[in-house]
Amino acid sequence: MKALLKSIGSFDCEPQKYVPEDKSIFHITLTLSIGPDNEIGSEYFDLFVCSPEWLCKHQWEPEILRHTLIVRKYDLDEITETINKYIEKCTCKTWEETAQKLSRYFAWEFEDYSN
Template sequence: MKALLKSIGSIDHDLTLYFPEDENEFGIMLSLSIGSSESNGADYFNLFVCSPGWIDKNQWIPEILRHTLIIRKYNLDEITGIINKYIEQCSCKTWAETAQKLSRYFAWEFEDYTE
């Protein structure tokens, strides 16, 4: 099952207008809608994207960073391309298996969900 990035957005910013004051020092939470190429539906995933400069100024304690993309400069096209490369690596036989793989990189809305 092939997974596709169906939309990308941000709760805090309109990505069609957003550009950080300093493209070398930024942090933004992205909302990703990812679903099967065989359906219109999608699940939601989150990814924090930041620069090394943002980490230097904002992350004071040692921490293992999860669901985070570190990139030197803000460029939405480049960020989207990187996200798509990771999504392409996650195709499996079922959506459940695919979503589990995606959750290694992106925070999945159903992670740790139990019925």
């Protein structure tokens, strides 16, 4: 089942209008609405986006970073293109399998959910 990025939002600000105070040191958490390309519905996935300089300044302890995209500059078109490339890699037979694959890259709202 092919997945489609349906929208990008953020609780921090409007991603389309976001301009970092310091273009080299920034971070934003994006909320991605992703769903089957042939259906109306979608589910939410989060992605933390930051610059390498932000990591150097704020990440003090060794840590394996998950659900994080590191970019040199905040360019929403470039970020969206990168997100779409990862989404294309996640096509499976069912939405559940596709969403599980997507959750390797993006924090899924239903990750670790059990009925």
